[in-house]
Amino acid sequence: MTVNRSPPRYSLVLPIYNEEQVLPRLIERISSLIGRLDGETEAIFVDDGSVDGSVEYLQQVVAAEPRFRLIEFSRNFGHQVAITAGMDAAAGDAVIVMDADLQDPPEVVLDLVAKWKEGFEIVYARRVKREGESWFKVFTASLFYRLLEQMTSVDIPRDVGDFRLVGRKALETFKRMPEHDRFVRGMFGWMGFKQTAVPFERHARTLGQTKYPFWKMMHLAVHGIVSFSEKPLRLALWGGLAISALAGAFGAYAIFAWFFETGIIAGWTSTVVIVSLLCGINLFMTGVVGLYVGSIHAEVKRRPLYVIDRLTGFDEAMRAASGERRRSFHTPRSGVPANGRTLRQL
DSSP states (O other): OOOOOSOOSEEEEEEESSOTTTHHHHHHHHHHHHHHSSSOEEEEEEEOSOOSSHHHHHHHHHHHOTTEEEEEESSOOOHHHHHHHHHHHOOSSEEEEOOSSSSSOGGGHHHHHHHHHTTOSEEEEEEEEETTOOHHHHHHHHHHHHHHHHHOSSOOOTTEEEEEEEEHHHHHHHHTOOOSSOOHHHHHHHHOOSEEEEEEEEOOOOSSOOSOOHHHHHHHHHHHHHHHOOHHHHHHHHHHHHHHHHHHHHHHHHHHHHHTTOOOOOOHHHHHHHHHHHHHHHHHHHHHHHHHHHHHHHHHTOOOSOOEEEEESOHHHHHHSOTTTTTTOOOOSTTOBOTTOOTTTO
C-alpha cells in the first residue's frame, strides 16, 4: 500500500474504553467518513486502559491502515484525559473529538467541517434528541447542564458533550492549559473564540455498555463546578454567616429568658436537632473547601496527566508533519513503547 506522506488536514480523536463489540462497525463508518472529507485525515484512537480485546483489535487495524494511529495508556486515566492525549498528538488543522460508541454519528462531522469553513474556530454538536435513554437519564442530564449553567462562571452550552470540532488556534490554546482536574467542554468555553452549534440526534447505544453512569456524571459535574466557579465557596461563606446570625439570635433569646426567668423548655430533642444541623452544615462546608484544597493538591504535585505504554502508527505521520508544527511531539518508532512518557514530554 502506498502511503500518502502529506500532513493531514483533519484529525479524528476517539477515546476507547472496553469497546470491543462496537469497534468493527466504528472502523467501517470512520473509514467511510474519511473517504468523504475533502483533505487528508488521520484517526487517532486513544485506548484508556481497556481490559477487553479492544487494544488487540485496534493494533491489527492500525497496522493495516496508515491513516490510523493508536495511543495506549499504561492504565485507565479517564475519558477527559484520553481526549487530551489525542489532541496533544493531533496534526490536523481541524481536530474532531467524538465518542467511540456511535451514539455520536460520524456523519455529523461533515456538518461540523462545513461550519468550520465558514470561519468558526470551535463547532460543537448539540443534542436535540436522545434516543434509547430512560427518563431518569434524561432528567439527570438536563439537571447536570442546568446546574453547570448556574454554578460556573463560563458559558457552557446546554446539551453539549465533547463531540466537537476545534481549529488549530483553539487547539494550541488548549494545549497550554495544564490543569489536572480536566473538564474539556468547560475549557473550550473559557477560552472564547468564535463558536457555533450544529444540532444532531443522539442515537441509542446498540452494543456495549455506557461508560458514564449516574455517579460518573456527578463526578464530572463536581469537577466542572470546582474548576470553573468559586460560587460553592461563596455559598459556604454566606451560609456560615447566616447560621452564625441565627445562632446569635438564639443565644440572645436564651440570655433573655434566663435573665427574666421566663423559663426554657427542657428537652433533648431541640438540642439534638440543633447540634446535628449545625454539625452537618459544618461538615458540608468543610467538604466544599476540601474539594478546592484537593484540586490544589493535585496541581502542585505536577504529575503528568497520563502515561503512555505504546504508540502505534505515528512514524509516517512524523515524517509527513513539519518540524515546527510537531516540535512538542516526538515519538519513538511505530509500535515501540514510549517508556512511560506523555505526548507533552516526548
